[in-house]
Amino acid sequence: MTAPVLEIERLAVSLGAFALRDISLTLAPSEILVLIGPNGAGKSVLLETIAGFHDPAAGRIRIVGRDVTRLPPERRRVGFMVQNYALFPHLSVAGNVGFAIRARPGAERIDVGRMLERFGVGPLANRLPHDLSPGEKQRVALARALASRPSLFLFDEPFAALDARMRETLRDDLRQFLREAKLAAIFVSHDQSDVHVLADRVAVLHEGALQQVGSVDAVFSRPANRHVADSTGVENILSGAAARRLTPGTPDATLCLRAEDVDVLPGGARPESGDGVISLDAVVREVVRLGPVARVTLDCGFRLVAALPRPEARGLTERTPATVRISRAALHVLSGVGAPGG
Amino acid sequence: MTPRPVGGSHGVFLAGWLVGSLLIGFILAPLVGLAATQSPGVLAAVAAMPDVREAIGLSLAAAFVAAALASAAGVPLAYVLARGGFRGQSALAALIDLPLAVPHTVAGIALLLVFGRRGMIGGPAEHLLGLRFWGSFAGVVVGMLFVSAPYTVNAARLGFESVDPRLEQVARTLGVGPWRALVSVTLPLAWRSVMIGMTLTFARAISEFAAVAILAYYPMTAPVKIYELFLQQGLTQSAAVALLLLVVSLALFLVFRLVAQERVATGIGR
Secondary structure, three states, X not given: OOOOOEEEEEEXXXXXXXXXXXXXXXXXXXXXXXXEOOOOOOHHHHHHHHHOOOOOOEEEEEEOOEEOOOOOHHHOOEEEEOHHHHOOOOOOHHHHXXXXXXXXXXXOOOOHHHHHHHOOOHHHOOOOHHHOOHHHHHHHHHHHHHXXXXXXXXXXXXXXXXXXXXXXXXXXXXXXXHXXXXXXXXXXXXXXXXXXXXXXXXXXEEOOEEEEEEEHHHHHHOOOOHHHHHHOOOOEEEOXXXXXXXXXXXXXXXXXXXHHHEEEEEHHHOOOOEOOEEEEEEEEEEEEEEOOEEEEEEEOOOEEEEEEOOHHHHOOOOOOEEXXXXXXXHOEEEOOOXXXXX | OOOOOOOOOHHHHHHHHHHHHHHHHHHHHHHHHHHHOOOHHHHHHHHHOHHHHHHHHHXXXXXHHHHHHHHXXXXXXXHHHHHOOOOOHHHHHHHHHHHHHXXXXXXXXXXXXXXXXXXXXXXXXXXXXXXXXOOOHHHHHHHXXXXXXXXHHHHHHHHHHOOOHHHHHHHHHOOOOHHHHHHXXXXXXXXXXXXXXXXXXXXXXXXXXXXXXXXXOOOOOHHHHHHHHHHHHOHHHHHHHHHHHHHHHHHHHHHHHHHHXXXXXXXXXX
């Protein structure tokens, strides 16, 4: 087993009224961790603390085995990538990359030209950042960060200001770069699609505390609590009578059910509840197309949301009767912190 | 990008121009009038007078020193104010603006009480360093500095505020210390604002009369000289010197503005 690139041990940071509490986290070599959570959860503060911009009140941070808890940012060797990439506007593309090379004079001298070629921005060497497209900016920023020979990358919502299409292109580029460079990274986002495209593991932060860390599948299908369910976009969080109908054996449970795990058949089909499958009668209340899938809102005595490709092909339109089929395995009982009333 | 008037706001824009041009005329008329009434002969004659040249030279030299001192102390202060986030920050900003609100005769008297022979600073300075502020070059500089320093601090502060602090953060993570990040990233980007502040300070320093006249009537700066000529010899001579000072200071003002613009053209600043 290889040593972790990043080890955070019981980290606490106090910033006025806000605090990060008891954060423990490790990052394996070449692992990409996507950190999600609502606005104000402390995602940026955590990244800035790893980068060295806030003094922790308690805890340790180790990067490649070296304790950096009290080291200034310039001695931590992290690539810090922010929204719009913060290229230095007064320096050319070559100047930006050269800045990083000169900042860390080392035994192995990196050549600016070769670095630019590697990222396909060689012909742009003399351009100023405001003349670059978002994609070019990202490449220059990656070249610049890599030139300072970082041990890991920290991304603080770099795509936040971009439109959806540009976001997708840049994200694909970035994924390719991170896979090829085999560098570990923490990527802060509040967009779930970033998780699916980039993440090896995902961590959920809420009000300064980590709620759950795990594989994408584990966190998305078995959220540890209500906060994680909200952050991972679980559409159906059911309690009270609705929960009792689905799991008669567990009173007062709060259930999570992802919309894609709800199957909907036309009303006439009427299959029975059986081994591991629950069938419910329902009426279609609303159908909204969201790109390749549609969000179908159903009334089965309680409100339920399903995500289906082409619901009209199944004869599902508004006010038509339907049968809902739910696999028992897809039902996840929420517990602990953040459950309603808890 | 300057927004253009859109969707029926042309009327508002036109009214703005009409009213605004009254102010433009009000500013230009006396200056053009001053230039139009002077014959080249009188102008040449006053330009040849040694005491007039001395007064203009002194004004320029003292204003230059005042601008240099204002930026040496004012630019760091501007950075602290821009990046601060500390208690009493707005009170401090208001304090910096105080010299702009105080009548300059009041400023002159206050400065005389502190920098004069028996003043809190003037006394020890003369005693220990042999530095006299009353009726000296140093006194002229002090009078100018007091009334003009806020321009440097305010312009530089706006410049620093317009530089995204994340640029400095990224520079740090790339491996430079806080000083180098400041000098190689933030300062070049705020440079144009700093230059504009220095230019305004220089221009304001040259034009100061009251504070300088009270603290250091001698050696005579150009505005004091103009005032004296006006009292002793009337309008003709004083107006000629006034025009001469106007031409010299406007020329310098333009040169400084051009230098600041030049930095923009090469991509420095915004």
